[in-house]
Amino acid sequence: MTTVAPQVEIGRSTLGESVPRKEDRRLTQGQGVFVDDVKRHGMGYLHFVRSPYAHAHIASIDVSRAEEIKGVYGTLTGEEVAALTDPFFQIAGAPGGQIKDFSLAVGKVRYVGEPVVAVVAETRELARDASELVEVEYEPLPALVDARKALDPEAPVLHDDAGANLMWEGVYEWGDLDAAFAEADRVVRIPELHFHRFNSTPLECDGALVEYNRGTGQWTIHTNNQFPGFAAIMMGPAMRTGLDKLRFVTQDIGGGFGNKITSHPQLVVCCLLARKLNRPVQWTEWRTDFHLSMSHGNERWFRETEVAVKDDGTLLGFRTKALDDAGAWLRYEPLGGVIWAQVTPGMYRWRNIRVDFTQVATNKAPVSPNRGYSRMQHLWFTERVIDIVARELQLDPVEVRKRNYVRVEDMPYETPNGCVYDSGDYAQMLDIALDLIGWDSMNDRRADAAARGKRLGVGIGSTLDSGTNNFGQSRLINPELQFSGNNEVATVKLDIFGEIVVTLGTTPQGQGHETTAAQVVAEILNCSVDDVHVRAGHDSYWNSHAGFSGTYASQFAVTGLSAVKGATEMLAAEIKKLAGAVFGGVPADALELADGGVRIKESPDAFLPFMACGAIINANNAGLPDDLGVTLNCRYVYRPPFQVPDVERKFGNLTLTYAAQIHVAVVEVDPETGYYDIVDYAAVDDCGKRINPQIVEGQVMGATAQALGAAVHEVFSYDEDGNLLTPNFYDYHVPHALDMPRLQTGYVESPSPFTPLGTKGMGEGGGAGIHAVCAAIQDATGAVVTTSHNPYHRVWELLEETA
Amino acid sequence: MEVTVTVNGTAYERDVEPRKLLIHFLRDDLDLTGSHIGCDTGNCGACSIIVDGVLVKSCMLLAVQADGSEIETVEGLADGDRLTELQQAFSDHHALQCGYCTPGMLMSATALLRANASPSDEEIKKALQGNICRCTGYWNIFEAVKSVAR
Missing domain, CATH: 3.30.365.10 (Aldehyde oxidase/xanthine dehydrogenase, molybdopterin binding domain)
Known part of the structure; x- marks a missing residue:
């Protein structure tokens, strides 16, 4: 690894030193306590009966044969859930807010893998076997898989309560679009860009062990949910109980990446069964269960994009229509409809921006936060725009970026929508990254690759990792909400x-x-x-939350x-x-x-x-x-220093810090097959003051690896009937040790002026690797890259386009 | 069925269902929870252990198949409180974050280094390719193993 000298002096003592991790001793000895390690006397294992259909009415459910088996402790159906609980609180107002979301399917199923019945038995194996004996009669309905068809009049409607598949829509407009387009020398038009569906697939799946104390009426929920505060406010009202009755306990969690935020429906099922059966209930998700049902990342289209630019590459503004596929339920959505606005202009100084945002429901797994949540999709879009503009104007993508980056002298910089980028020097970061991959010798390397029959491409991904949410941004989605700030x-x-x-x-x-x-x-x-x-871990009994x-x-x-x-x-x-x-x-x-x-x-x-x-x-x-x-x-x-955003203007500071990443990828494409290797890679990070550089660099590496996996291999793809085609690690290829390119990392430390330690939140990295790989493929093939997912066969198609 | 195994030097005898996977036997019956489950399909390697000197994914074996065998798991690596050189290297090189894949990684790397004390870079990566890590991107894991190789 190469490390670049810091720009600010590191403080005294251990702040800024890579002190060894306290966690490592137990974790290297197999002494961590993960949720499936927690056991209780007499506990029953829970298994979900899941929908085999993407869309169907439930005509009948018969659990009697399952319950007759010796060792089966009991079952729970949607009908019982509907009687014992209220629908989950909805973040959306109408129409999305009108849907009724329970922890098991009630009356209808809306995606393959949706939990329909829960079975609890003496062993994992028995619970699984007994689930096979639950008889569910379905009346299949047409499935909606392509979000672009969701608002067609003939599209099947998922939620009658919402009237149609529209879940949320809003118009964001800042600056003066008409003036920007009048001033433009050129208008670059991009018909459609598509950000694909994937997630971080933490190696440990979701799980819980739930105990019910009949005497106090309290549930103790040992879990790996990564946002117990959110789970609590979802579960308490639904279960008609005060939050003092919900005790959340975690210790070691086997990766989260946002994907473990929305397990509250499954936790409710565990709670109800722990009470009903009067015994501890253990639930550990199987890998296929996770892929079928848990926290897919937001799939998004950007359509009819128009970009106002000057001939010299100066960016004046853009307008686009974003279409977000929420999947079947709004478990954290439609917050994805506003989270992207934390980084509205990306790293650039354009001041005139309009985004018409629409979110629809489809017969696919519900989406929820995934590392880089919603900003990643938007930053991929802005980076695609930059490279497509550069291509159209025949300008160097490096120069277009440098001409338009927010400059160090502009910091703190207020974006068109009122976010305040705290500090950073993006152009300097780009120089460091280019230096790391040997930019000066790139022409020689292109020639060398060509001599070997390969096409070399270089691509840049410039991203922001906005951190420390102002939850007041939820009011831009629904002005009735009473959330703001953070703590x-x-x-x-x-x-x-x-x-x-x-x-x-x-x-x-x-x-x-x-x-x-x-x-x-x-x-x-x-x-x-x-x-x-x-x-180690979190316990809501400790009064430290x-x-x-x-x-x-x-x-x-x-x-x-x-x-x-x-x-x-x-x-x-x-x-x-x-x-x-x-x-x-x-x-x-x-x-x-x-x-x-x-x-x-x-x-x-x-x-x-x-x-x-x-x-x-x-x-x-x-x-x-x-x-x-x-x-x-x-x-x-x-409590971070936040104000409630202006709901009318959709204006305000939506996060406190804006860590930055510049990644550069170098690829070599085989023009005969579309196969490509990432032959060089640099990641430069600025997250302000680094308390423990080794941990910071570990986060940079991890985010990079996930982005490369998503760019090349990982996708949750569905067939036209709504069957998930990648329900396990055979079909959903995550990177292995042999897949990783040579990586060089560098950093800059620009302390945040707004935080007590000068730190900035970090770890998500905005998917910079996806952006960089897309740009590199575009450079290598000469074709416009329009999707975030570019496996080898897709690159072969691009080569065919330009042949 | 009766199953007798030795795990990390301790003998165990248990009556198990014939269909029980070895990983569930270790975790649920013997309470050796250091080995983990990440996939159910033999892809992820979080359950990697050494059976009679051979590296295996314990979700790909039934408990009854292990009858009579000598098993090594992550719990048996350290000598009391003293970490092995490899365990220490994982910490030194920040080769773990959440630590969920770590036991399997350690067993795979241990098996590699026993068979080949001086592996090449390519041999290290090949030895680890059956183990998925979602946190680190493998670079630091590779560095940790390499630092222990002779």
Whole structure:
């Protein structure tokens, strides 16, 4: 790996150092606790009976043969669910908000793999066998698979309650489009671009172990859901219960990438069955179940795009019609209809933009957040536009980018829709990336490839990883919603023997929160990272969570670590206050924390170790001043500085930070077959202050690998009847060790002026690899690349187009 | 059916259903939850273990097929608290994030290094190609294994 020198000085102590991860010891020994590792006496295993049809009426359900089997504990049907629960709260207003979404299909199925009945039995195998005995009679209906046909008058309608397949639509317009197009030398027209359906397929599927306490009426939900705060507000009202009755517990989570946000329907089924059967219920999704039903990424079309440009490549504005395929249910949608607006202009200075956004339902699995959620689709679009414009104007894509990038001197930069890009130098990042792949010698390499019968192509992906959501953006979707801002919680305490104990509200899935949180605590308490004990996982019993707690949307380095910083600073102040009293009235500014304790600066022998502090407050506190106000148990809620966006103008800052990525891919295409290799790859990242560079680089690599997989191989494709053609890892090819190209990484550190540590949320990377590969294929083949998914046969088609 | 196996040096005897997969036997019957399940189709390698010296995916075997065998799993790698060189290298090189694929990766790499202490770059990648990781992109896993190779 190549690393490029930082632009800002790294701070003292361990902030900015790659300290070893605390998590690794247990995880390398197989001692992690993942959800399927949790067991309880007498638990039953849950298996879902799923729809074999994309669209059908349920004529009848008969569970009697399944229930007769010895060892089968019981079943749950949609009819029971409809009686015991209310439909899930809908984020959308009308028409999408009128649909009635329950945790099992009621009356009708709307995609292949939709859960229809749940069966619980003594063993996994028995539950699966018994599911085969559940008799469901279906009356098949025509299926809607192509979102572009969803609004045709003859299209089958999924949800009668909504009247049609339109779920949400909205017009976003900023600037003066007429003036921009009048000023333009050229209007570049792009009939249709398509962003395909895939997701990050975390290696661990979804799951839960749910216990019901009959005496207190409380459910304990051991799960790998990555956003318990969201699950709670979905589940509580549906289950007609207060949130105090829903205890969420996680420890190690085997990857999430957004795909584990919307498991609330399955969790409700587990809860209902744990109560009905009076025993713990265990559910672990099978791989095929996951592929059929869980959190596909948003599939999106951009149609009738028009771009206003000057002959020199100056971008004035664009208009497009975005069509989003939500699948069968709105589980987190239609938030994808606004999330993209966090990065409306991409990295560019165009000021006049109109997007007509339409989201429709289809007979496919529901979409939900997937790494780079909704911004990735939009940034792929803006990058495609740049390269198509460059091609049409016969300009160098590098020069078009540099001419139009938001400049370092523009920072902080307010976009046309009111988002404030906090810092960064995109042109410099591009230079670093080009340098890493050897841009200066590219003509020689093109010639060399040609001599070997190959076509070389170079492509750039410029993206933003907007992080720390302002949930007020949901009001641009539905002005009736009462969400805004964001929050995260940490507690830091000093226990009796001086143990420094940290509790987080987050639900990490490999991002090393225990480690980076400890680094921040150690920095403030002036102690060793090894002395800081960060509790693994999340437990809503700990009172260390808030409404938006979780791990999603690139925010831990801002929300999580700022909460840790706040709580630790409170603790440091309390330690000094206590020591001041113990030392007989020494003011706080005369004290300092060092060597695992607190001492008087001028006379360091006057030293009180943390152990003594913890012991005094917790176990030996008689005689302390009445008004001391010290607990050494500090809870801090970090609340980012947000305003409610202007709903009328669809204007406001939608996230707090805007980390940036520039990726460059070099491909060699075999013109005979369309097969191509990625022969060189550079990824340059700027996420502001890096607390632990090794962890940051790991996120950069992971996001890159997922993007390359999506660009070349991964797709959830359906046949015309709505059958998923890639329901397992045989058909859905994710990259293997042999697939990975040579990778060079570089970085720039532009601290965010808006966050307590100068950090920016990161980890999603906006799918830069997809954009870069598309651009490289366009460069190599000379054909306009119109889809985000370019397997070898697709590239062969492109070659045919230009032959 | 009666199944007798030795896992990481400990002998176990259990009555199991003939159709039970070896991975479910290890995880559910013996409570050795270090080996994981990621796919059900033999693609992902999260369940990789060593049976009688041979690297296998334990979701591709029935428990009864393992009767009489000596099994090694991730739980048996470290010597008490002392990590193997390979385990330590995984941490040093940040070769794991969520850690779900890690036990299988470690077993595959362990089997490789036993058979070939000086693998080439290509041999390392081939040895790992049966193990899927969705977090790291494999680059750091490769570096970790390479750092232990002689």
